Amino acid sequence: MATATAQVNYLEAKKGIMSWLFSVDHKRIGLMYLYALITFFLVGVTLGLLMRYELLNPGKDLVEAKTYNQIFTLHGVIMIFLFIIPSIPAVFGNFFLPIMLGTDDVSFPRLNLLSWWVYIIGAIMALSTLVFGDGPADTGWTFYAPYSVKTGTNVTMSVLAAFVLGFSSILTGLNFIVTIHRLRAPGMSFTKMPLFAWALYATSWIQLLATPIIGITLLMIVAERTLGVGLFDPSIGGDPILYQHLFWIYSHPAVYIMALPAFGVISELLPTFSHRTIFGYKAIAYSSLAIAFVGYFIWGHHMFTSGMSGTARFIFSMLTFLVAIPTAIKVFNWVATLYKGSIDVQTPLLYALAFIFQFMIGGFTGLILGALATDIHLHDTYFVVGHFHYVMFGGTGFAFFGALHYWYPKIWGRMYNKLVANIAFVIFFIGFNTLYFPMFISGLMGMPRRYYDYLPEFHIPNIISTVGSWILALGLILMIVNLIVGRFRGRKVTERDPWGGITLEWQTPTPPPVQNFDRLPELPKNGPYDYEHKPQIKD
């Protein structure tokens, strides 16, 4: 299909802002998600830096207690609902899934554009809480009842924003499931799909099946606040533990909406930079499904101290340990992939290695919290804050930036300054660990989370954390400036496969044409990572 239109790359095919805002091209939609996500991420980072500054010393440094509560709530809502849940699927899934499958677009391109618009509307609603009424919600991102029913802050708008954002997530998940079932290239069976596609497939099922539960739960809060229906507030006949069940039935699987795509990214980065077949392809693929499945049944571990029944606590603790098995299967296979590979140390690989290191710390501390006895001590302490930031930021966040550095030349046809990118990575990595590791210590010492003040014995770990936040911000600024400069002044990349990758996106021109391929892509003989029979790619 080597027509003239097909040869024009997607960046130059049409000009003007409207050609982007109403584009149904999956690549342009992916980029629109990227720009929006990075914007909201930077807002979330700014709020995080404010929190850390407030915690530099005991007592008031910068803001009042109520404002602090609103800052950490908005930080959580933005980072969870606006950044990390959509992050990898919406940006890199949209851009690369169809190309990796050898097709020209997702199954429902218009629905894809609608997802982006719904996302933007939800984002505007979330941010509007800053300027309307009594300010943003002060409940924490979990909107726990009955406080969320009683507080005078803008809870109704915040939960409606999360409700709308959920629709975007559902539509993207639906689109990906249908695309993977219906639009794979001839000869690409499920077991010949790239692992990134497998990860997105497992993620999409969670998006499709779990998100409606949070949607209806949040509407129940609105019903209780506006109509006085006694659902969660015990003073009017409700059950607050029911709220926690319904919230976590979505929000724990949502952890895997955040983590599984990151696993997919790592499964792409490691074979490319080891130049060898991935170890245990099927084990990694099926473990994604296993994580998605088991992840549905462990939500109760967020509620060990909530007054839930003893039987349920025991069952949920046992089930929680089960999820470690497929996760460990992945990690062992990743490490085995590196073994005896021809390792090419490039920036994306550094992010992948940091991911494994940090995700392991996040995972193991998760087991400590999954055990009933230790959780009683550690629940709602800074240990939990350290744990989930190691999983979400140290894991998914690093995978996101690894993916950005990996697919950057394919997306824009330019290369960033690799030396600066490596320096930014080192600063970012040091900053991250300086910021979050002390939280394990202060948490073990008993420092509670979500307080704007603390006792003097927690002062030192808090100073270290705050200094870490400044280092992390420095690394982030350097990374983003380098990527922006590279976009306009970086070396032009015209070769199709600058990293020596093997999946189908490396067979397309750089940047890809509107229709994705200018010639029939060739599948490797024995699966997607068969470096022994790698197709010869001519530029």
Add this chain to the structure above:
Amino acid sequence: MAQSHDQHQDNHHDGQHHAVPYSEHVRTLVALLFLTAITVVVSVFGAALSTLSVFTALFIATVKVVVVAYYFMHLKYEKKIYSGLVLLVGVLFVALSVLTALEYLNR
């Protein structure tokens, strides 16, 4: 490019276009209306049936979902894997409900 969008779709349908007679739609509609009528009757006499009325309503609703998915949503004409996926969703829903109910009953 491997294949265009439309070609892909055609291949997966394997060219087997199933023409559904109107009579099948009508029969399905009548069945759904009949089940709705039973639901109404059960709700009217619900007080006499006590807890059983809730289970009856849930059972009838489940049957209606299956009928809609099978006939109106063409699951009948799809490969078995898609029926399996829908069944899996049902199992998941039941499992989540049972687990939550177990916690409540043991509290």
